[in-house]
Amino acid sequence: MLKGLGWRPFFVRQLSLDEDGDLVPVRVTAVHRSGLHVLGPGVDAAIPPFADPSGGREQVATIGDWLLYDPASGSAMRLLDRQSLFKRRAPGSGREVQLIAANIDTVFIVTSCNQDFNIARLERYLTIAREAQAMPVIVITKADLAEDAEAYAEQAQALDSNLCIELVNATEPGAVKRLHPWCAPGQTVVFVGSSGVGKSTLIKSLTGQQDIATQEIREDDAKGRHTTSSRELYQLENGAWLVDTPGMRELQMVDVKDGLALVFSDLADLAAHCRFSDCRHETEPRCAVLAAIERGEVDADRVQRWKKLIAEEERNSESLSERRARDRAFGNMIKAVKRDSKK
Ligand SMILES: Nc1nc2c(ncn2[C@@H]2O[C@H](COP(=O)(O)OP(=O)(O)OP(=O)(O)O)[C@@H](O)[C@H]2O)c(=O)[nH]1
Ligand SMILES: [Mg+2]
Ligand SMILES: [Zn+2]
Structure with a gap:
């Protein structure tokens, strides 16, 4: 059960036999305004938002995080250190950092063969993914709607000849099969990108889950309607975890020195x-x-x-x-x- 959730030696090493004896590791599978959903051995529960008492703005539990949970009291006690973290500077003033997802292996940077496609924005996503120490893959959707879809893939490839780029029709379950290599059992993939690029559509096609909401984009400027409003983990049949996120309007960067140096x-x-x-x-x-x-x-x-x-x-x-x-x-x-x- 734990292994299927993405449990690894990296987390095991953080447990202390004396202190954590009665606690159960659980993974945060959904983040809503009202709280979190956690899943673990014998645990499938909604809990209030959790911030580790050790403090700091980044110690707030986010999707993909591992918590130690006390079944007796029904509450989380500790946040385990993260193996990777995708974050940005929060939009608006005041809030400094927004955590997008933790403990992810791969970032699917989703864009489309239309006005959404923007090299400068791709560079931003790549930088944050590199900084997070996750594997970036550029997924270009709506290949079926473009006259020259390959041209978009070529522009993206020009960023870096080693970059993995996949051109797909997200609405075709058969076509998204090419994304399977990154979705192995126990792996976690986060889908990021603007509203309307097809993040939820991809997850729908990959998981076969029909109740995931998607919505048509505006015709004039190809912008989406911000259909997904909370972050949620979906499981593939083979056991991989896919994180859907709400479309991002802007992607301001913070703490990305290493990421920039790599990109x-x-x-x-x-x-x-x-x-x-x-x-x-x-x-x-x-x-x-x-x-x-x-x-x-x-x-x-x-x-x-x-x-x-x-x-x-x-x-x-x-x-x-x-x-x-x-x-x-x-x-x-x-x-x-x-x-x-x-x-
Ligand atoms: N023809 C075609 N339509 C697509 C493709 N990908 C997505 N769409 C359509 O684009 C629209 C937006 O897709 P969503 O999956 O809702 O987009 P999203 O990225 O989840 O958007 P937010 O939740 O708002 O962030 C839907 O009408 C999809 O059916 C594609 O590859 N081909
Ligand atoms: Mg969506
Ligand atoms: Zn110089």
């Missing part, structure tokens, strides 16, 4: 040869990046996008670390007050 490794390698180590690749003399553009070896637009993402990452991560410092200071203050009141 843009060609540019990072070049930049190592700039004369100045803090080169902004604008007008500096002996800039290896500018020289490569001049020689026609790299695409100037791609360099532009890269610089924009680096600036965004620095801005967002800076405000996040300030906030974390403030949270820590506040925690210390509370502790000090408690100490004083004890005296």
